[in-house]
Amino acid sequence: MQTLSRREKSLLCALLTRGGRKRSNCCRCEGLRAVREMLAERPDLIEFTVGTGRGLASLGGVEPPDFRLVSEEEFSQFSATVNHQGILAVGRIPDFAETPPQGDFIFALDGVADPGNFGTISRTFRAIGGKDVWYTEGSIDPWGDKAIRSGLGAQFSLRFRRFATLESLADCAKSFGFNTLFVADPHDGEVCFDCDDLFRKTVLVIGGEANGASAPPAGSRRVIIPMPGDYESLNAAQAATVILLEYVRRTRKGGTGC
Amino acid sequence: MQTLSRREKSLLCALLTRGGRKRSNCCRCEGLRAVREMLAERPDLIEFTVGTGRGLASLGGVEPPDFRLVSEEEFSQFSATVNHQGILAVGRIPDFAETPPQGDFIFALDGVADPGNFGTISRTFRAIGGKDVWYTEGSIDPWGDKAIRSGLGAQFSLRFRRFATLESLADCAKSFGFNTLFVADPHDGEVCFDCDDLFRKTVLVIGGEANGASAPPAGSRRVIIPMPGDYESLNAAQAATVILLEYVRRTRKGGTGC
Numbered sequence: 001m002q003t004l005s006r007r008e009k010s011l012l013c014a015l016l017t018r019g020g021r022k023r024s025n026c027c028r029c030e031g032l033r034a035v036r037e038m039l040a041e042r043p044d045l046i047e048f049t050v051g052t053g054r055g056l057a058s059l060g061g062v063e064p065p066d067f068r069l070v071s072e073e074e075f076s077q078f079s080a081t082v083n084h085q086g087i088l089a090v091g092r093i094p095d096f097a098e099t100p101p102q103g104d105f106i107f108a109l110d111g112v113a114d115p116g117n118f119g120t121i122s123r124t125f126r127a128i129g130g131k132d133v134w135y136t137e138g139s140i141d142p143w144g145d146k147a148i149r150s151g152l153g154a155q156f157s158l159r160f161r162r163f164a165t166l167e168s169l170a171d172c173a174k175s176f177g178f179n180t181l182f183v184a185d186p187h188d189g190e191v192c193f194d195c196d197d198l199f200r201k202t203v204l205v206i207g208g209e210a211n212g213a214s215a216p217p218a219g220s221r222r223v224i225i226p227m228p229g230d231y232e233s234l235n236a237a238q239a240a241t242v243i244l245l246e247y248v249r250r251t252r253k254g255g256t257g258c
Numbered sequence: 259m260q261t262l263s264r265r266e267k268s269l270l271c272a273l274l275t276r277g278g279r280k281r282s283n284c285c286r287c288e289g290l291r292a293v294r295e296m297l298a299e300r301p302d303l304i305e306f307t308v309g310t311g312r313g314l315a316s317l318g319g320v321e322p323p324d325f326r327l328v329s330e331e332e333f334s335q336f337s338a339t340v341n342h343q344g345i346l347a348v349g350r351i352p353d354f355a356e357t358p359p360q361g362d363f364i365f366a367l368d369g370v371a372d373p374g375n376f377g378t379i380s381r382t383f384r385a386i387g388g389k390d391v392w393y394t395e396g397s398i399d400p401w402g403d404k405a406i407r408s409g410l411g412a413q414f415s416l417r418f419r420r421f422a423t424l425e426s427l428a429d430c431a432k433s434f435g436f437n438t439l440f441v442a443d444p445h446d447g448e449v450c451f452d453c454d455d456l457f458r459k460t461v462l463v464i465g466g467e468a469n470g471a472s473a474p475p476a477g478s479r480r481v482i483i484p485m486p487g488d489y490e491s492l493n494a495a496q497a498a499t500v501i502l503l504e505y506v507r508r509t510r511k512g513g514t515g516c
Contacts, residue, residue: 124496129487152490193507225503226510229387232410238382238499241492245483245500246507249451252484 004050004068011090012050012078018141021093027143029153030080030088032058037153038089039064045091045156050075055086064089080145093143096159100176101132104199104247104258110166110183111138112208112236118142119150120237121206126154128244134161134169139208166205167217173203181205181220184243186233189222192246198223199247199258206240262308262326269348270308270336276399279351285401287411288338288346290316295411296347297322303349303414308333313344322347338403351401354417358434359390362457362505362516368424368441369396370466370494376400377408378495379464384412386502392419392427397466424463425475431461439463439478442501444491447480450504456481457505457516464498 004012014020015028026047029038032055038046039062049064052072056064064087075086107125112118118140125133133142140147142160163169170181182198183189183205192198204223205216216222225234225242234242250256262270272278273286284305287296290313296304297320307322310330314322322345333344365383370376376398383391391400398405400418421427428439440456441447441463450456462481463474474480483492483500492500508514 120493120496123490124492127485127487127490127492191510193510194512226506227385228506228510229385232381232385234382234385234499235378238378238496241496241499242503245503248484248486249504252449252451252486254452 002068004070004074008048008050008068008090009078012088015090016080016145018144021141021143025093026090027093027148028080028088028090028145029148029156030084030145031149031152032085032087034148034151034153035059035064035087035089036062038091038156041153042091042094042156045094047090047092049087049089051088052086055088058085058087081149094156094159096161099159101159101173101178103131104201104251106132106134106173106178106203107244108166108169108203108205109133109135109139110205110207111136112206113138113140114208114236115140115144115146116150117208117235117237119147119152119154121240122147122151122154122158124237124241124244126151126157128248130158130244132159132161134163134173134203136163136166136169166215170203170217170220177201178203181217182223183207183216183220184239185222185224187224189224192223192225192243195223198243199250204243206236206243208236260326262328262332266306266308266326266348267336270346273348274338274403276402279399279401283351284348285351285406286338286346286348286403287406287414288342288403289407289410290343290345292406292409292411293317293322293345293347294320296349296414299411300349300352300414303352305348305350307345307347309346310344313346316343316345339407352414352417354419357417359417359431359436361389362459362509364390364392364431364436364461365502366424366427366461366463367391367393367397367494368463368465369394370464371396371398372466372494373398373402373404374408375466375493375495377405377410377412379498380405380409380412380416382495382499382502384409384415386506388416388502390417390419392421392431392461394421394424394427424473428461428475428478435459436461439475440481441465441474441478442497443480443482445482447482450481450483450501453481456501457508462501464494464501466494
């Protein structure tokens with residue numbers, strides 16, 4: 001075991017900014033569940049781990065690689081949370097720029113600017129066994145500290161790709177044979193429960209705004225979650241949950257298929 | 259227009275506590291969307307409204323009853339939020355203790371202790387046209403300030419009833435002919451998409467804990483949301499969304515029925 005070097009201390013701070021993550025191509029993964037997920041899914045990415053005695057003990061015997069032991073007080077100085085769990089990993093951000101998407105659909109987030117929402121959506125997508133999450137520049141960085149904490153490290157099981165616009169995202173998807181873009185719309189569209197094509201080599205777009213996605217490209221189809229209460233639409237995380245579980249409903253054993 | 263009396267000022271403060279709400283049988287409804295909902299759904303409950311010039315203007319010409327105009331600074335003193343919208347209503351808490359439940363199922367919350375989650379779930383239930391929300395003592399007070407803000411005032415369209423235990427809740431439901439209790443369980447149970455009886459004069463229980471509801475009464479049935487990713491369960495608000503939208507799926511025009 002070692003203590004933190006000066007370089008590592010300054011890196012921990014820099015990784016709280018987008019610029020710092022870009023320069024180092026690393027991210028911070030803080031908290032017990034997120035670190036556990038990273039250790040289980042992508043230990044190869046880890047540069048070093050930091051924790052207190054308490055944090056180390058909470059891992060239940062798992063030996064984190066390149067571990068630096070620090071005091072509770074020292075940990076508080078670089079923790080991003082008020083009640084920290086005393087465990088954190090620093091790792092490289094994986095690059096899936098050239099990886100062809102797998103599965104029945106690409107899940108796309110457009111303008112999801114809240115890291116808590118982005119994290120929750122990532123967790124749900126991970127929980128249903130999804131892989132490819134593509135997003136546009138208006139969304140927050142999935143490798144930010146808060147997004148990783150909210151996502152409980154689901155990021156390390158997913159393949160993220162970033163695009164300047166929904167149009168360039170759609171073009172890239174087409175080049176892999178994912179030809180139809182469905183955009184969740186709070187006001188109008190085909191009913192998500194009835195649309196047979198929804199998961200047939202498609203792109204499913206969830207927008208972060210009350211009005212749905214920013215500017216759906218020409219030829220895209222709108223899909224709506226019906227709300228009989230005539231009241232208001234679901235937020236982005238809830239809308240994502242409904243559509244992702246509709247996929248589960250169709251593809252599970254005994255389901256009606258995609 | 260008047261300014262706030264001393265009694266009203268002290269009531270605004272007292273209503274932030276459960277004891278204060280119990281003594282006065284009133285609640286605070288703060289923020290533009292929540293106040294709009296209260297004005298539209300239950301103006302009869304309103305005791306008085308308070309706002310700044312800006313807050314009043316944001317109502318777009320709607321005249322709030324018994325309005326007290328205050329300065330931005332004065333509003334900040336009793337607002338429960340950092341960036342307040344300058345509009346608030348105080349109203350009586352409606353009592354549905356003797357009202358028979360309507361609809362196909364009673365929606366029950368057991369131990370949902372987070373006001374944000376409780377509020378979000380209330381909004382979703384309101385959005386699908388639901389009415390009866392029953393809850394147990396381990397849950398937070400739906401008439402608390404934060405629950406009303408998170409619910410955007412959905413409370414004023416719902417009928418809440420509080421029970422000491424899930425057992426007493428189930429007994430009361432039975433007396434109205436709602437005989438079967440379904441408890442959402444993160445680990446095991448009948449699959450929510452396949453269970454034909456789910457909305458046939460039933461009670462649907464969502465628990466706030468990771469292990470689901472506290473102590474399901476004898477004879478209750480467990481229902482699970484399938485998660486193929488073998489990862490973790492959805493949080494209470496997401497689980498509620500999936501099950502409520504499954505109800506919409508079955509009962510909409512062209513659905514398969516309850």
